[in-house]
Amino acid sequence: MSFRIAIAQVSSESNHFVPGFSELEFFSNTGYLLEGEDLLRLDSSDTEIGGFLSVLLGDQEVEVVPLIAARANSANPLSDKCYTYLKDQILNRLEHNPSIQGILISNHGSMCVQSKDDPEGDLAQSIRKVIGSEAPLAITLDLHGNVTQEMVQASNLIIGYRTYPHSDAFKTGEKAAKLLMQTVRGQINPVVALAQLPLLLTSFHASTEGNGPFAKLRKEADQIEQTHLKVLSASVFNVGSYIDVPELGCSAVVITNNDKAEAKRCANKLASQHWNDRKSYEVEILEVENAVRLGQEIEGGPILLLDTADTTGGGAAGDGITLVKRLLELKIMESTLATVVDPETVHMCRGHAIGSKIQIEVGHRIDSRWGQPLKTKATIMNRSDGRIRYQGGIFGGTEVSMGPSVVLKIESIQLLVTTYPTYEWAHEQYDSMGMYVEQAKFVCVKNMMNFRQGYADIMKGFFVVNLPGPTPTNMRLLPFQRIRRPVYPIDKMPDVITPKVTTNL
Template sequence: MRIAVGGFQHETNTFAPSKADFAAFAQADSWPSLQRGPALLDTFRGMNIPVAGFIDAAQAAGHELVPLVWCSATPSAHVTEDAFERITGMLIDDLKAAGSIDAVYLDLHGAMVCDHFDDGEGEILARVRHVVGSKIPIVASLDLHANVTEKMVANADALIAYRTYPHVDMVETGARAAAHLDAIFAGLPRQAKALRKIDYLIPLTAQCTLTEPAAHLYRALGNFDGAVLGNGRVSSISLTTGFPPADIKDCSPSIIAYGDTEAAAAEAADKIAAAVLASEKDFREKLWQPREAVAYAIANSAANGGPIILADTQDNPGAGGNGDTVGVLAELLAQNAQRAALGVLFDPESAAQAAEAGEGAHVRLKLGAKTGGADEKPIDAEFDVVKITDGEFLATGPFYGGSRMSLGVTARLRHGGVEIVVASRKAQCADQQMLRHIGIDPTRLAILVVKSSVHFRADFGPLAREVLVVESPGPNTADLAKLHYKHLRKGVRVMPEGKAFA
């Protein structure tokens, strides 16, 4: 068959300080730059990303792939109208120029909010549907954090989401999307759909599928693959735990099920929804304040056995933070922490100053706290410039693995017993090579601060003696009750077992 392939990914934190313009999608960062045309089919080979899994599986099945456009940008505030319209325009133009096709596959996120649309993916799918008509199947992969809408479900034949957080199954998800299309080509009848929305929000750090209660919920999800319920078979089911810092009506966990009959899809969706509702109380977790977290880590660190990891979740660039707040770093310095490191701090100005001074120099910097939106001041101090790199390296961990990362000019700075990796581009610290490429061995640290919420657990988790989730200032608010929501649908509880939005 002849399948058009494209993708447009953004996870929007409507409370974040910076928007995603066209340049944010055009540049390389943690993922490749905007791809258009034949290069799209080769760029992603070996990467843990859905489009790579789809391409490999579809080509192995003998299908002809027609490349459209693919791009992503680091999570941030809204996608600008200019960026959305330019990129979607490219995708639609290429689709119209593709000629006769048998299907469309799109690598989407599911939590895109634009300046002019709350439902970015719903609009993309609707425009694609308008071009191809009602009979051509459209299948899309989604992130586990998607805020799924009725418009998305209505305009796709199947939405298939990741089942792990950290997202180590992105390739597998793309392959599952390809398998679903193959089933359609083989005669799978037009599937009935069921969408269930859950009326409470789950903080990102509590959504980790390595820990309870998400772990058992996703194990249960697998039991419905291909299950026969009543008078029909379930072809696909997904649970998306949602992206909570998105102030839109459809923000919340969702279940999307597909089956040969409405009854089969509905029963599968209802059973998973009931399990999620029964687990509500178990999604609450402890949050540490910076001072107590650093003091605990210093008191409990050891000469060996791996670092205590402090997750600076509220400044996570993977959730809309800019990666440049200094609340935890200030505590490391104030409490004279030893064998400690922080990664990755976004500060192009300081990275450039350190590079100009050169390795071995001592340089006075006003570090961090320039764009992160937190009410704090930069750290004004002398730093040793230990090493400078161009920020280009191959990621090797389970999450970013295979991605050629591009952090721009990157500096390894030292102040006392604390080292800081300072980059010129925002990136979530979720791969050991982000430290190792600049000479820091995480296994030799006593304390490691990562600007990440959960993805770090895939590569750093096996090294950690303990993990503390820290509530330091930043736009990815961990206690959702502290966010000033205005547009949630009525009745949604803003925290598990919390107050309902009115």
């Protein structure tokens, strides 16, 4: 007897506050796009697919049916054409592989498409139509995923990451695959309960390490998993995604073995704790000059200046240059590293030799709503094809591209200019260009969480600085138009609320 198990991945986090739409090239450039058997190349990666394969390839009774693996950095929503291609790849391959007995899908949860608010729900429903009502369907999600009614209705298992910074994509895949196989073999009968909250929280204080509010919530979820015998999985989702869709909010998903009431009770408990701690997620933000002054008072470096409003891992274009402008106005003398996405500037540097001094106009070319370009003279210090290899995180062990890239020197600042925005795990981007973070006094980082891990051994301090952009740490700053109201923290809300709890059965 053998079980035919299909596996697929379509993963990117969207941001509605960045103009335009992402095309298929965005996956192949900033992540990976592997079709059919090529997907098996992720066998030894740290990704969810690596986790799926570790279980399935080790099971003598399983025949793996690889569909597609597409992962990109976060960005603006996908174009309809791009999404339709990815969806058709999955559905066509499923139609050519009848008798699928189970399927594992890796999604982010907060992906959007040009004309679809919930493509992951749509994908799950469409897969369900092809495979029928019997074969179990498991979905893995980022813990920033926005879990929807449609996803829950179409699936048998929903498993979120447990860690932030995200270091457990593999384990999440592994867990989903184990539970899926138990379901396929009839050993368990999972019931999914989803508790949704009118709550939007940014990620800055949402680490699962230490004693912050989200770490405590995750510990409570662990406790529920360990002490409630019927609970198969408890996931909590801290949604501060920058997508403007009606069904946006934090949630909890609890899966039990055939006990609907218990699943609902536990999901409600976790969501209520999340609500009660909501005020602990507020972030202290400093003006650039204050952060620099405080940094100068600290001996040594690097001191991180966090441009959280231009977080490329949150979908921002990464083209913000306001921090560099402010540092130049402040005439800082210390060695400083910064980064910006600007394909036009990279292109302009092409005909000039290393060491040339040229006039540039850099930054805010993709989205001028958040600022104006910096016009200055700069010296070309280095250039490359932009290939980088990640040492950890959701891309761990894979290679992606920043696109053609150059390093420019402007006064005491070394500015890395790339063609594409890439996910910031540690400092792989700077390393690849010979920009040494250990030797810099200030390092500008477009990230709100991973720096805690990536710079843990070297940083002497960090400050969130007040800058414009589409991924602020204060959700009140964004021009949401379609989210359901009232919602915290934008509207005045009661202290006690009842989460909306639904199940898949």
